[in-house]
Amino acid sequence: MADFTVTPWEVKGKVDYDKLIIQFGTQKISQELKDRIKRDVGELHVMLRRDIFFSHRDLDQVLNDYEQGKGFFLYTGRGPSLGFHIGHLVPFIFTKWLQHKFNVNLYIEVTDDEKFLRTQDYTLDQTRSFAYDNILDIIAVGFDPDKTFIFQDTEYIRNMYPLAVKIAKKLTFSQVRATFGLDVSSNLGTIFYPALQIVPTMFEKRRCLIPAGIDQDPYWRLQRDIAESLGYYKAAQIHSKFVMPLNGPEGKMSSSIPESAIYLSDDPKTVKYKVMKYAFSGGQPTVELHRKLGGNPEVDVAFQWLYMFFEEDDKRINEIEEEYRSGKMLTGELKEILIEKLNSFLEEHRRKREEARDLVHTFKYDGKLAKEMWEKIHE
Amino acid sequence: MADFTVTPWEVKGKVDYDKLIIQFGTQKISQELKDRIKRDVGELHVMLRRDIFFSHRDLDQVLNDYEQGKGFFLYTGRGPSLGFHIGHLVPFIFTKWLQHKFNVNLYIEVTDDEKFLRTQDYTLDQTRSFAYDNILDIIAVGFDPDKTFIFQDTEYIRNMYPLAVKIAKKLTFSQVRATFGLDVSSNLGTIFYPALQIVPTMFEKRRCLIPAGIDQDPYWRLQRDIAESLGYYKAAQIHSKFVMPLNGPEGKMSSSIPESAIYLSDDPKTVKYKVMKYAFSGGQPTVELHRKLGGNPEVDVAFQWLYMFFEEDDKRINEIEEEYRSGKMLTGELKEILIEKLNSFLEEHRRKREEARDLVHTFKYDGKLAKEMWEKIHE
Structure with a gap:
């Protein structure tokens, strides 16, 4: 038995990443794959060189698509909160590198709805104000304003909802319950949210690559179960290890501690x-x-x-x-x-x-990609 | 034991309406209340004179609000389908009378999302095309184009979603399960939908009156449980009896038969x-x-x-x-x-x-009330 636990809402113990790859059924990022990335873009990010990003699903297919000129796109997200810490920055910093090296579109979902729904004490006004604040931190990372769309669920919902209901129709409460830590006492919004989280993986008819902590992998398994039946690609992923908490070598850095x-x-x-x-x-x-x-x-x-x-x-x-x-x-x-x-x-x-304050409007509404996205209803 | 069953999704047996009032805990529309309506607006609709609309919740309060100049508003809806029959028209015909006599706003929710989510074989394109068709039938009833807003969930969701998540946060799966006939094998969209159905009861900071078949009452009990905690009024209701099916005196007319x-x-x-x-x-x-x-x-x-x-x-x-x-x-x-x-x-x-074909745009987008509603985000 492993003496560590990794779920999307809890990381406990000293994680054995090799074991985790077997447990989760993901692939290790092999030297061969790293060499291939280096061939494709000319260098390897430090987080790849040092195996901070160490595991993947379908990254090889993403590279196939890239090399064949089909391309792919990136998707990541943020549950807005007061405490944006350096652990949260890891996937953004790496995502920025991927965007610049592969010259691809990036979608960043800011889940002001889910944070409100999951946190008893927060008002929606609060999570939206955290969202504004967090978006400044995200923009500061340095994404391409022409190729990045940052959106808040409560604002962009009209464009996502038709596709969201199509996804929602394919997922039952039983299916999402365990993965999302829900039970019959969960509120209706948290139960619907998994559908909204999946929508951006289908923003384009190309493969979507999600850089994230490996603890997020279970969420995307649901997407992979249904994506093709809706005419889209299974989401590819590239997984990072956890940033150690300051006060100890186990678990992961936490906003609440x-x-x-x-x-x-x-x-x-x-x-x-x-x-x-x-x-x-x-x-x-x-x-x-x-x-x-x-x-x-x-x-x-x-x-x-x-x-x-x-x-x-x-x-x-x-x-x-x-x-x-x-x-x-x-x-x-x-x-x-x-x-x-x-x-x-x-x-x-x-x-x-x-400096990011002057760019919020560009990333959210009137940058090149943002403008295109506001004109699109995802079906 | 009563030898009839009335739930939002099934009416069986010969309904004893007096017993149903006791079962559901609603109020009978008394002669006194009818006299009062007659005093207020000068006449009684045939469906009131003949007790087709026979039961209510808070109709007396609605009349108080009306008489004191606070006013109220009307809300009804339609799950789009191929078979719009005369039984479906009953609440619309009566609602039209209420609107004209009391000179109030009316909101009509067309649930293209829910119908899609509830019907395995329908595509979203289909339910949206039924919606267009049904809207023609609704407009034909003769509502006031300046005071009526007809909207489809998949189109108006952006304006409703912030309030929907606030409602959704107050309702658990356990609470809605029985009322909406859901279980763990229900899809995520049907589970979220009860929140969207409640939103229009909070479109104005006035009392909402819902004319509908009495089988719909259980839905609104959920609304009444949470409305005040969100700063809105409990929805008032006025309930009709069922239109007998053509082929027998029990149950109610059904599209599928x-x-x-x-x-x-x-x-x-x-x-x-x-x-x-x-x-x-x-x-x-x-x-x-x-x-x-x-x-x-x-x-x-x-x-x-x-x-x-x-x-x-x-x-x-x-x-x-x-x-x-x-x-x-x-x-x-x-x-x-x-x-x-x-x-x-x-x-x-x-x-x-x-004639209604030329009015769809007015009722949905650019009539007086419709225009106001598209500018409003419900919070």
Whole structure:
């Protein structure tokens, strides 16, 4: 028995990703597939080089379609919330790279309806205001304004609804219950929502590629069961590992546990305080022991965060790993490296976030793709 | 135990309407209430005089609001189908009278989504084409184009969805399951639909009055449970009895049993044939016996249809009743009266239906009320 649990609403324990691939029935991203991507677009993103994105469904078919000129499109989403943290950014950063390298359309669904329906205390006005805020953070990542459409369910529903009811007719309560964690006491909106989540996978008559945490895979199995009967493609996926919570090497970073996360809004002092106080260390209890035995980068959150995306230079990350493992680098020093990286990343992010205010309208309504999408009723 | 069943999807047996009022917990429309309506608007519709509309919830409050100048609004609907029959027309004809007498707004929801979701074999294109057809029949009834908004769910969803999710959040699967005849094998769309049906009861911050068959009452109980918590009024209702099926005095007329119904599209020959062949008679087996014992108008469908709405003249209907009961009028003669009334009604209806083609756009999009409604997002 595995001593970890991965569902769309819970990640517990130390995840064995090889086992998870077998459990979920997905494919490992092989060296061959990575080489092929590199041939196709000239380079490999750090998250591919380091197996942060490590698993997939039909990525090979996506590459076939790309190489044959049929093309594909990208789809990702965001359940608007107050706490946008760096773990949430991982799929967006990677998606941006995919968009730029493959030069494809990207659809970003902002589920202001679902967040409202799932959270007893939120009003719809609140989730829509979170949506506005989160959209700024998303735009700051740097998507192509001509090829990206960001939409909120409560606004774009008219265009999606005919297709949504066609999808809804193919899915019963029994079928979605387990995957979405529903039961007979669930409200009607949460029960319908799975249909709305599937609609964007059918925005184009091409293959859709979804970059997301592997915990989201079960949602898309439902899509894959019904897509072809509606005349569309099964959604392809590319899955990432979880970003370790700040305070420990198990589970994943969570908005609702502040000491587990660095929020995009955390100021330099807060970042420093949180990393110093909470970041789970792979180091030894004393400097003497550390010098002697060295640290363990596998469980050290500061190292893992640098590895996952804050230190893109392969040579430099290897140096850090060696120095830490040998005991030459102390936990405090490692944390300082992360703090500096984090703060310069966040500073730059917030600068771009301010600029994003002028781009909201473009991404949502009058950019090239957005305009086309508002004229389309999905059937 | 009652030997009849009344649910929103089935009417069986000979309905005892007094018992039903007690079962459902509604109020009888008292003589006092009828007198009050007459005082308010100057006359009583034949369906009120003859207790075809016989039961209500909060109709007294609706009249309070009217008399105090607060006003109210009307809401009814239509699940689009191929077979629009005269039984379907009853609530529309009465609603038209209410609209004209009280001079109020009327909203007509055409549920092209629900019909598609509920009927395995229908495509969405089909239910939308039925919707167009049925809208012609509805417009032919003669509603006020400045004060009537006819809308299809798949088109107006954007304006309804924010309020729909607020309603949906208040209703669980358990709560709607029995009322809507759902179970775990129901599709997601049918499960969400109860929320969409409730939205129009909240189109205005005034009391909504729903004229409908009493079998629809259970739907509105759900609305009444949650309306005030959302800042709206409990929906008031005025309930009709069922139009007897042509072929028998029990149950109600059904689209799916052709010999039970006269469709609005039936030509004069078909009407004559159906009435002569199928109309359940309260007469005696032979002319001799009939002359001697007389007919029974209570179970005679031809008489009941004349009574319900085809013979509005109270003096004339009494004459017919007496002549039939006494045996002076034979079943064949009674049927001839109905056939003539039916055919002249249907001829006039079809004439108005042709004229309605030019009015569809007004009722749906650019009439006075329609225009206002397209500018409103219901929250």
